[in-house]
Amino acid sequence: MKKNQSLILSIFITVFLVVIAGGVATTVLANNQAPKTNTISAADAVSTYQAREAEYKALLDKANQQLELANQQLTALAGSSTPAPQEQNSSAEYPVTEEMAKSIAFQVAKDYPLEDPELVNYNGTVAYEVKFKNGNIYVDAMTGQILFNGLTQPSTSITADQAVQLAVAYVGNSNVMDIEVETYNGSRVYMIEFANGQEVFVSLTGQIVAVKMPSTTSPSHETEHEEDHEEEHESFEMDD
Numbered sequence: 001m002k003k004n005q006s007l008i009l010s011i012f013i014t015v016f017l018v019v020i021a022g023g024v025a026t027t028v029l030a031n032n033q034a035p036k037t038n039t040i041s042a043a044d045a046v047s048t049y050q051a052r053e054a055e056y057k058a059l060l061d062k063a064n065q066q067l068e069l070a071n072q073q074l075t076a077l078a079g080s081s082t083p084a085p086q087e088q089n090s091s092a093e094y095p096v097t098e099e100m101a102k103s104i105a106f107q108v109a110k111d112y113p114l115e116d117p118e119l120v121n122y123n124g125t126v127a128y129e130v131k132f133k134n135g136n137i138y139v140d141a142m143t144g145q146i147l148f149n150g151l152t153q154p155s156t157s158i159t160a161d162q163a164v165q166l167a168v169a170y171v172g173n174s175n176v177m178d179i180e181v182e183t184y185n186g187s188r189v190y191m192i193e194f195a196n197g198q199e200v201f202v203s204l205t206g207q208i209v210a211v212k213m214p215s216t217t218s219p220s221h222e223t224e225h226e227e228d229h230e231e232e233h234e235s236f237e238m239d240d
Contacts, residue, residue: 094141101128101139110157157204163190167200
């Protein structure tokens with residue numbers, strides 16, 4: 001009986017010690033593996049961060065390359081587009097001269113250009129650009145044809161012949177010696193000179209603006225003429 005009890009007690013103690021030893025071994029093993037696990041997690045995090053950084057950098061580089069390519073295309077497009085009209089060579093190379101182009105444009109505008117005509121490339125055709133205060137006229141440098149009339153409003157200027165007719169009717173003298181275009185009080189006018197020395201100034205709109213009497217023993221006189229709404233002559237002002 002005592003042997004059986006001793007045997008059972010021995011077995012119990014042995015099992016208890018084995019359980020205790022197993023728990024201790026498990027704890028020690030877990031403690032030894034914990035730092036190793038933490039070290040692997042940190043390395044994985046660093047590796048993941050570096051991979052994402054590389055991916056972001058690659059995307060950014062690609063975006064910059066696309067932006068640079070777009071800028072190059074815009075620059076090339078701007079460089080290839082040419083403004084029209086373009087300046088051309090000397091007018092001596094073409095049948096129509098500057099003076100001829102000016103005269104042709106004058107017949108259309110019934111006014112004098114602001115400056116000398118300039119050779120340009122108008123839609124692939126060499127032309128003179130004649131500038132007026134209300135727009136431009138383009139005259140073909142080879143044929144003299146009007147390529148484009150850019151005047152914004154019709155001109156009301158009279159011709160030189162019409163100015164002569166007005167001056168003759170006004171002074172009652174038909175013996176005209178000369179007609180010129182001059183500037184009078186800041187405006188362009190026709191100056192009609194008669195054989196007796198009398199001069200009549202007619203505006204480009206057909207108004208008699210001044211009459212210069214012929215020279216005599218006394219200083220020349222100049223009379224300014226203004227019209228009322230009924231276009232009747234009101235008065236003459238004589239300057240001594």
